[in-house]
Every structure is written in structure tokens, then in C-alpha cells.
Amino acid sequence: MMKPFCIILLQLLSCLTLQAAALEAEHDPETGLTTLHITCENKHHFHQIRRSRTPLSATAAIQAEEQGDLLENDCHTITIPARENGTACYYLFSCNTLRQNPVFEAAAAPIEELDRTPPAPPVLFGEYRQGKPLLHWRSAPAHNPEGLRCFRLYRSQTPEKLGALLVEIEKTLTRRQEYHDASLTASAAFYRLTAIDGADNESTPSNPVASSLLPDLSLGTGERVSVNACLSTSKMYPRVGESVTFTASIQNRGATASSPVSFTVQTENGELISKQSLPAIAPGEEKTVEWRYVPSRAGEYSMQLTIDPENKVRDAVPGNNVLILRAAAVEKDVHFVWYGNVLQLPYANHGQCPALSSAEWRRRGGLAMALAGTGHNALEEYSRLAASGQFDGIVIDEIFRFTEAAQRMAVVLPELRKAFPDFKIALWTIGEDTAPEIADLVKAGVIDLLMFEVYVKPGEPVNPIYRAAENIQKRGIADKSLIGLVTHKTWNNWHDPEQQAESVIAQLHLIRSIAAEIPGAAFWSDDAQPGVIEAVDQACYELFILGKTPQPEKFSRMLKLGDRK
The missing domain is CATH 2.60.40.10 (Immunoglobulins)
Structure with a gap:
């Protein structure tokens, strides 16, 4: 159908x-x-x-x-x-x-x-950087439920007005966003922040944040193991009872001049070491203060440095007005000699260095030493270096036993000492013993420090260290002699950096246990594997400065013995 x-x-x-x-x-x-x-x-x-x-x-x-x-x-x-x-x-x-x-x-x-619904207004916070306002706020979380796109920061001269748009800042994935108003020239300003979503809806303004230009007196921040760029000392490791001079540089990193304030230095027990008056410091200006201290015991000690302890000045960053300086004193002079550029090591106090880095070695209280040879014009070369004023001494490299160079040094070095009595003389000698002429120069005070190049690779017998220690003690020069160890990467004997560092540290423990009167150690270190010299530097500080008990038995696998003869 x-x-x-x-x-x-x-x-x-x-x-x-x-x-x-x-x-x-x-x-x-x-x-x-x-x-x-x-x-x-x-x-x-x-x-x-x-x-x-x-x-x-x-x-x-x-x-x-x-x-x-x-x-x-x-x-x-x-x-x-x-x-x-x-x-x-x-x-x-x-x-x-x-x-x-x-x-x-x-x-x-x-x-x-x-979307015509504006996002919630952000909460604005303020602090200071270099004396000028640093505004910061929390950004949206990663999932960004309100779809925020950016923020608009407004600045005005009164808290009642929103003011002119200062900057529009894109939203980032970081939880904290900030803006440093380095352009502020007025004495005071008020800031408000709004949030903008993807539909260009703008929130109501945030809370106002008032800010003004402030001084920022600074010593740096936090705690220092040793001196830093704001500090210098006349000697890194003074002896107990020896007066040492410290110098601090105080900078005004802020935008306005500071008023006069005081500066204090106290011991860790609160004892006042020094109190001085600081004049007004202009923006960008730096003043130095100096004080002396006589350590009463060996080991580490600390000093608290404080700018404006009475809190008389409104400072942009009060957190950098206090610095804890950690230093150390010793019973007798200690020497850590490094052949190579090791300014990055915090505990090294002898640097074989070019003239450009000598000021930095002196600032940290170490010795800036120039490397010198043993040629026929040695006296002329040594005298020129001493007269330049750029170095504290020379490191002579190197002397073999029973050679013409050793005999030449026996003539040249007494003349150098007579002409430059305060100029330091250190010398590397090859092997487990040295020439009699060189040993006599050490005992006579002509040579300040003698380093025996006894380089034992990881895993090899440590007999040369025993023999060097015996010869040093036999000649009566232990207080001015060091045993030279090797951290150069070509001598690692196919070991990785950790094993090489462990081997050298084991040798340090051995030296401290068999010849405690030896005042430090020396290292061939001009090309080391990563982390080796840093670990060895820390071990030197613990054994020779902090007085840690040597434990060579812990390193028995690294301290092999062969024929002792």
C-alpha cells in the first residue's frame, strides 16, 4: 500500500x-x-x-x-x-x-x-633591594583555575588613588613573582596590583603597599667560614697570643645616604672586641673599619660584626647588617702549600701565583709566592721579585741532592736573605732527603720552608713517606719542612677522583701520626681531577687546624707497605 x-x-x-x-x-x-x-x-x-x-x-x-x-x-x-x-x-x-x-x-x-567575572585581587607584599622597592606576590597555581594571564602594577603618590600603570607583567609558572622598581626617584610611593584573566577581566586593586627610598648598609649576608670580599685579615691562621688585624668594608647599596651609626665586633661569648662610629655613607660609597684581636686558644672561634646595633637607622635590608666571621688560631704556624692556582680553596694559605692574584692571597691572610728557577742569574731574579713589592716570597723549583744547583743556592740565598730579611724563601727538593747545604740553610733560618717531593700514587707502597719523615727528623728541621704529596690527575694510577682523594687523605693521616711536628703539607696540584683538591683541603683543615686525631688505621687498604729499607 x-x-x-x-x-x-x-x-x-x-x-x-x-x-x-x-x-x-x-x-x-x-x-x-x-x-x-x-x-x-x-x-x-x-x-x-x-x-x-x-x-x-x-x-x-x-x-x-x-x-x-x-x-x-x-x-x-x-x-x-x-x-x-x-x-x-x-x-x-x-x-x-x-x-x-x-x-x-x-x-x-x-x-x-x-567570561565577565573578574578574578580575585592578589595580595601584594613589599621589601627592598638596593634601597629601592621590591614588590612581590604569589602567582596562580599551575592549574590556574581563574585563567590568569598577567598582572598590572600601579604606582601613585597617595594611598587613596590607583595611580598610573607602571608595568604589565606576564604570569609565570613560578609561585612567586616580583618587580623591582629601580626607576623610583620620589621619596615615597604607593603600589597596587590587579590580576587580568584571559577574557581581559581585571580584578579590583590589591592592598596598597607604601614604599620609600632607603639606605642599605651591607656587610654581606649570613655566615663566613673565612674572610670574603667584604673582609680581609693580616694572617689566616694566627698563633695563640699573636695580634691579628681584620678589616671590613661597609657599603651603602641603597638609594639614599645613611645617617651616622655605630659598628661593633663581639666574640661568640658576647665580649665586646671593638666599637666604632661610622659617618654618614652616601649611596654607592664604601667605608672601611679595622680592629685587632688576640686569640686566647687554638682552634676555631667566631666574631659577630654588626652595623647599627641600636637600630637607629631604617635600613632597606636589615638582614645584611650582621655577619658571623669564623676564623681559627693555632699553637704554631701552619703551612698549606699548593703548586697551582687554588684560590678557590678556603683553607689554603700559600699560593704560588702570578702578580695579578697576589692581592687576593694577601687579603685572605695568606702568602703570595712567586715561582722561581735555579739558574745562574738566580740572585738577580730573586732580588727583582723581592724589590717589586708584588710578592711575599719565592718558591724555588726544584733542587736535587748533590747538584750544582744546591751548591749555588748555598751561596745565593744567604745574600738574598741579607738584602731582604722579611722576604719569604721556600724551596722544593726532590726525593726523601735533601742536600746537606740545603738542610743547613733551613736550620740557619735562611730558608723558611722546605718541601720534600715524595709523590706516592694510589695503591703504591708508602715507604717513601716514612723515610722522608725519618730524614726530616734526623736533620732537625721538622718544624720548617713539609712532605709533598700529589693530587695531579696524571698520577692517579688509574683511580677515580674519590679514590685518589682518599689516598692523599690517608697519607695526611699517616704524616700526622708519625711526624706530628711537621707543620702542614705541600701538594703538586696544578691539574687535578674534579673534587680531589677540595676534599684534601678540607682534610688539611680538620687535621692541622681543628686538631682531629689522625686515624691511619682507617685507611689501611690505601697505606700499603713494601720493603722499609
């Missing part, structure tokens, strides 16, 4: 409905107007647009059915006034042309969400 013609027509029309339509939306945050653009390829459709507060709940029709002669690829535009609430979802419904047709379905059109 054939169906009625009208039923067939309705079914055909139902099948032809709901071809693709598109809906685009844009929002103007200044006017609050929303513009919708409708595009449909089928001119026989009519449309209805609905708006709701939540997705997929189009309940409130904002415009009646729009039946128009929409041409192919044509665009129909509708402008919608601002709403009070924030998020709005817009939907496009396409229907067929038969108004009596009960079919009414949503076309496959995109949903646009327009």
Missing part, C-alpha cells in the same frame, strides 16, 4: 533539516556588548539563539525565532547588551522551514563561553 503524499513530504523534509551552522561570539570588555555571528549554508533554515549560565542548559531565549532569507555563505550578526553576571553560554538552534513541524533540534554549532 502506498503512503499518503503529505506523510512522505514530512519525512523528506525531516531528513533534509539540520545542515551545519556555525556560531561565533566576541565580547568587548569596555562596552560590555557581545556580538554573535551566525553562518549557515542552508537558506531554508530559521534559527533560534538561547543563552544560559551553564553549558548545555539553553533555557532562556534571548531572541525570537529568526526566519530569514540567509544566503549561502552569508553571515547574520546580532548584538546583545551587557549582563550583570559573568559567564554566559550561547547556543544556536537550526530548524526546518515548516513551522508546524514538531522537529526542533540543536545544530552542530560550537559553544562559546564569555
Whole structure:
């Protein structure tokens, strides 16, 4: 049986409905107007647009059915006034042309969400950097639920006004964001911050932060194992009862001049060592203060340096007004001699160095030593170095036993000592013993320090160290002699850096246990593996300065013995 013609027509029309339509939306945050653009390829459709507060709940029709002669690829535009609430979802419904047709379905059109809700205002904090305001705040978390895009920082001269926009700062993934207002020239300013989301909604302003230009008197921050760029000392390891001079540089890193304040130095027990008055210090200016101290015991001690202990001055960064200086004293002079550039080592006090680094060795209380040879013009060379004033002494490299060079030194060095009595003379000698002439110069006070090059590789017998210690003691020069060890990477005997460092440290423990009167150690170190010299430097400090008990038995696998003869 054939169906009625009208039923067939309705079914055909139902099948032809709901071809693709598109809906685009844009929002103007200044006017609050929303513009919708409708595009449909089928001119026989009519449309209805609905708006709701939540997705997929189009309940409130904002415009009646729009039946128009929409041409192919044509665009129909509708402008919608601002709403009070924030998020709005817009939907496009396409229907067929038969108004009596009960079919009414949503076309496959995109949903646009327009956000008019401003984000929450941020909380603004203020501190100082170099005397000028440092503003900081917490950024959004990583998932960024409010969709923050950036922040706007405003500056004004009064707390009541928002002021002019100072800078717009993009949101970052860090929890803390900051801005240093180095451009501030006024004596005071007030800052407020707003947050901006992806729809350009701007939050209400944050709390105001007041700021002004301040001085920033600085000693640096925190605690120092030894002297730093702001400090210098006349001797790194003074003897107990020996007066040592310290010098501190105090800088004004702020934006305005400081008023006069006091400067104090106290022992760890609160005993006042020095109290001095500091004059006003202009921005960028530096003043130095000097004081003397006589340590009463061996070992580590500390001093607290304080600028303005009475808190008379409002300082931009009060945290850098106090510094703890850690230093050390010894019963007898201690020498850590390094052949190589080792300024990075905190405990080294003898540096074989070029003239450019001599000032740094002196600042830290060490000796700046120039490397010298043993040629026929030795006296001329040594005298020139001594007269230059750039070095505290020379390190002569190197002397073999029973050689012409040893005999030459027996003549040259007494003349140098006579001409320059305060110029230090140190000498490297090859092997486990030295020439009699050289030993005599040490006992006579002509040579200040003699270093025996006894280089034992990791895993090799340590007999040469025993023999060197015996010869040093036999000649009566133990208080002015050092045993030279090797940290050069080509002598690691195929061991890794940790094993090489352990081997050298084991040898230090051995020396301290068999010849405690030897006042330190010497090292060939001009090309070491990473971490080796740093570990050895720390061991020197513990054994010779802090007085740690040597434990060679802990390193028995590294201290092998062969034939003792």
C-alpha cells in the first residue's frame, strides 16, 4: 500500500533539516556588548539563539525565532547588551522551514563561553633591594583555575588613588613573582596590583603597599667560614697570643645616604672586641673599619660584626647588617702549600701565583709566592721579585741532592736573605732527603720552608713517606719542612677522583701520626681531577687546624707497605 503524499513530504523534509551552522561570539570588555555571528549554508533554515549560565542548559531565549532569507555563505550578526553576571553560554538552534513541524533540534554549532567575572585581587607584599622597592606576590597555581594571564602594577603618590600603570607583567609558572622598581626617584610611593584573566577581566586593586627610598648598609649576608670580599685579615691562621688585624668594608647599596651609626665586633661569648662610629655613607660609597684581636686558644672561634646595633637607622635590608666571621688560631704556624692556582680553596694559605692574584692571597691572610728557577742569574731574579713589592716570597723549583744547583743556592740565598730579611724563601727538593747545604740553610733560618717531593700514587707502597719523615727528623728541621704529596690527575694510577682523594687523605693521616711536628703539607696540584683538591683541603683543615686525631688505621687498604729499607 502506498503512503499518503503529505506523510512522505514530512519525512523528506525531516531528513533534509539540520545542515551545519556555525556560531561565533566576541565580547568587548569596555562596552560590555557581545556580538554573535551566525553562518549557515542552508537558506531554508530559521534559527533560534538561547543563552544560559551553564553549558548545555539553553533555557532562556534571548531572541525570537529568526526566519530569514540567509544566503549561502552569508553571515547574520546580532548584538546583545551587557549582563550583570559573568559567564554566559550561547547556543544556536537550526530548524526546518515548516513551522508546524514538531522537529526542533540543536545544530552542530560550537559553544562559546564569555567570561565577565573578574578574578580575585592578589595580595601584594613589599621589601627592598638596593634601597629601592621590591614588590612581590604569589602567582596562580599551575592549574590556574581563574585563567590568569598577567598582572598590572600601579604606582601613585597617595594611598587613596590607583595611580598610573607602571608595568604589565606576564604570569609565570613560578609561585612567586616580583618587580623591582629601580626607576623610583620620589621619596615615597604607593603600589597596587590587579590580576587580568584571559577574557581581559581585571580584578579590583590589591592592598596598597607604601614604599620609600632607603639606605642599605651591607656587610654581606649570613655566615663566613673565612674572610670574603667584604673582609680581609693580616694572617689566616694566627698563633695563640699573636695580634691579628681584620678589616671590613661597609657599603651603602641603597638609594639614599645613611645617617651616622655605630659598628661593633663581639666574640661568640658576647665580649665586646671593638666599637666604632661610622659617618654618614652616601649611596654607592664604601667605608672601611679595622680592629685587632688576640686569640686566647687554638682552634676555631667566631666574631659577630654588626652595623647599627641600636637600630637607629631604617635600613632597606636589615638582614645584611650582621655577619658571623669564623676564623681559627693555632699553637704554631701552619703551612698549606699548593703548586697551582687554588684560590678557590678556603683553607689554603700559600699560593704560588702570578702578580695579578697576589692581592687576593694577601687579603685572605695568606702568602703570595712567586715561582722561581735555579739558574745562574738566580740572585738577580730573586732580588727583582723581592724589590717589586708584588710578592711575599719565592718558591724555588726544584733542587736535587748533590747538584750544582744546591751548591749555588748555598751561596745565593744567604745574600738574598741579607738584602731582604722579611722576604719569604721556600724551596722544593726532590726525593726523601735533601742536600746537606740545603738542610743547613733551613736550620740557619735562611730558608723558611722546605718541601720534600715524595709523590706516592694510589695503591703504591708508602715507604717513601716514612723515610722522608725519618730524614726530616734526623736533620732537625721538622718544624720548617713539609712532605709533598700529589693530587695531579696524571698520577692517579688509574683511580677515580674519590679514590685518589682518599689516598692523599690517608697519607695526611699517616704524616700526622708519625711526624706530628711537621707543620702542614705541600701538594703538586696544578691539574687535578674534579673534587680531589677540595676534599684534601678540607682534610688539611680538620687535621692541622681543628686538631682531629689522625686515624691511619682507617685507611689501611690505601697505606700499603713494601720493603722499609
